[in-house]
Amino acid sequence: MIQLHNLVKNYGHFQAVKGVSLEVQKGEILGFLGPNGAGKTTTMRMLTGVIPPTSGTATIDGFDIFDSPLHVKQRIGYLPETPPLYFDFTVKSYLEFVMKIKQVPNVDRKQNLTWAIEKCGLVDVQKRLIGNLSKGYKQRVGLAGAIINKPKVLILDEPTVGLDPKQIREIRSMIQELSQEHTIILSTHILPEVAMICDRAAIIYQGKIVMNDVIANITKEKSLEEVFIEIISKEGAES
Amino acid sequence: MKMVYVLMQKELKQFFISPIAYVVMMIYLALSGFFFFTNMEAFSQQYKYLKNMMQYLNNPDILARLNLNEMVIARALFNMVFIFLFLLPLIMMKSFAEEQKQKTDELLKTSPITLNQIIAGKYLGSLLFVTILILPTIAYQALLFYYSSPELGPVITGYLGILLFASIGIAIGLFASSITENQIIAAVITFVILLFLFIINLISHAQGSILLDIITYISVAEHLSNMLRGVIDTRDLIYFLSFIIFFLFLTKKTMETKGWR
Numbered sequence A: 001m002i003q004l005h006n007l008v009k010n011y012g013h014f015q016a017v018k019g020v021s022l023e024v025q026k027g028e029i030l031g032f033l034g035p036n037g038a039g040k041t042t043t044m045r046m047l048t049g050v051i052p053p054t055s056g057t058a059t060i061d062g063f064d065i066f067d068s069p070l071h072v073k074q075r076i077g078y079l080p081e082t083p084p085l086y087f088d089f090t091v092k093s094y095l096e097f098v099m100k101i102k103q104v105p106n107v108d109r110k111q112n113l114t115w116a117i118e119k120c121g122l123v124d125v126q127k128r129l130i131g132n133l134s135k136g137y138k139q140r141v142g143l144a145g146a147i148i149n150k151p152k153v154l155i156l157d158e159p160t161v162g163l164d165p166k167q168i169r170e171i172r173s174m175i176q177e178l179s180q181e182h183t184i185i186l187s188t189h190i191l192p193e194v195a196m197i198c199d200r201a202a203i204i205y206q207g208k209i210v211m212n213d214v215i216a217n218i219t220k221e222k223s224l225e226e227v228f229i230e231i232i233s234k235e236g237a238e239s
Numbered sequence B: 001m002k003m004v005y006v007l008m009q010k011e012l013k014q015f016f017i018s019p020i021a022y023v024v025m026m027i028y029l030a031l032s033g034f035f036f037f038t039n040m041e042a043f044s045q046q047y048k049y050l051k052n053m054m055q056y057l058n059n060p061d062i063l064a065r066l067n068l069n070e071m072v073i074a075r076a077l078f079n080m081v082f083i084f085l086f087l088l089p090l091i092m093m094k095s096f097a098e099e100q101k102q103k104t105d106e107l108l109k110t111s112p113i114t115l116n117q118i119i120a121g122k123y124l125g126s127l128l129f130v131t132i133l134i135l136p137t138i139a140y141q142a143l144l145f146y147y148s149s150p151e152l153g154p155v156i157t158g159y160l161g162i163l164l165f166a167s168i169g170i171a172i173g174l175f176a177s178s179i180t181e182n183q184i185i186a187a188v189i190t191f192v193i194l195l196f197l198f199i200i201n202l203i204s205h206a207q208g209s210i211l212l213d214i215i216t217y218i219s220v221a222e223h224l225s226n227m228l229r230g231v232i233d234t235r236d237l238i239y240f241l242s243f244i245i246f247f248l249f250l251t252k253k254t255m256e257t258k259g260w261r
């Protein structure tokens, strides 16, 4: 469903992403891990068309991100690191705008809106101005915007950051529920979260994928956290 | 087309949500009203003066030299353009700059819409706002038509001229706000470019030759003055259109280098 071929991103002389190749099957949830500055956000931005890769390419549902950007964008929902919110809109009018530009058919709009608002726990704040919401609620609105067109592919950059424990649980179960029909990549620093909901984990370090396997294999002998720390310190010593 | 409409609607809505829009509208109405009535006042002073002269000299031709269109309307319309020189940078400074600062560009970039649609939506939304801004000033003109009988033609071409000037300003504003996420810098760039187009003809009198022709051509005031006097020349229209297209093109190129498609 999602394929990344040798994606590279240079910022001047600095290479943030050094040839990332990945594959995610339909219905799979991939946990995208790595320390701060490893290149997670940069990779996701290239995949979603926010920034152009220096080289390499990617396909989503068979469509190349260069050749058919519109086809790709019709199929993705993206929650960036900073939720892309218009602070002077109300929650509801923001989500309505998102549905329009994501070309959700008229007949589905009401249903999708109610669904996303309920799923993200926004019922009580839907008439409030986004700018006045707390950080966690802003994150929820961003998440609602990402899922509202029920995209085939969901790309979530630290979706549970800033949420309260109850909401984290709800979002996790929502993500699992969505994975029945959707393919999901999510980045996070909460390793137990990955062990709980992901099928597969990929670890990126200094712009390179240093591990990519199904969770069951990774956690056979050690916990995910031990594996993570081990890889990071080993790789760090080598370079 | 539908997407352009959606984006235009969003743009217009953002103007009207913000209290600044109403401040801008108040300022615009107050200033244009002020200029209108001072021109009016000057006209009536002259009128009274010449009327006395006429009786004194017994020469009825003198009054005919007073032209309401030129002395009041054309000047008031020119003043309205002048106000835009200062207001357009403020109106346009948010545009793409704010979008980049708030990271909402990531929403637009990952939605199934094209860069052309986004630019067109922003452009048309801003143009609509500016149109709404100048609409109430028609009341001032109506007042003149009620008490006197000026020519209608120059009023219409004059308003067209104002809108065309605003269109250039909007295109420049889009360009300026695409190169920076800092609103103040965007406003300053827009103002400087507009001011340049506005005053370049002032230096032209000192020069000669081809340079003079070029300067005269670039100067927005030269092209506007025709329209404010009621003359529509295709060369003027081409001037305005080419500047609009030029800055929209620059906007697109800037956005493309930032990864927009």
Ligand SMILES: Nc1ncnc2c1ncn2[C@@H]1O[C@H](COP(=O)(O)OP(=O)(O)OP(=O)(O)O)[C@@H](O)[C@H]1O
Residues within 6 Å of the ligand: A011, A014, A016, A034, A035, A036, A037, A038, A039, A040, A041, A042, A043
């Ligand atoms: N616009 C930019 N210009 C220059 N360098 C950049 C830019 N964006 C990112 N980088 C660099 O690229 C590297 C990868 O950044 P990225 O944001 O992808 O990391 P990340 O894995 O998402 O980290 P985090 O866990 O902190 O979110 C970092 O070293 C960062 O400084």
Ligand SMILES: [Mg+2]
Residues within 6 Å of the ligand: A040, A041, A042, A081, A157
């Ligand atoms: Mg990140």
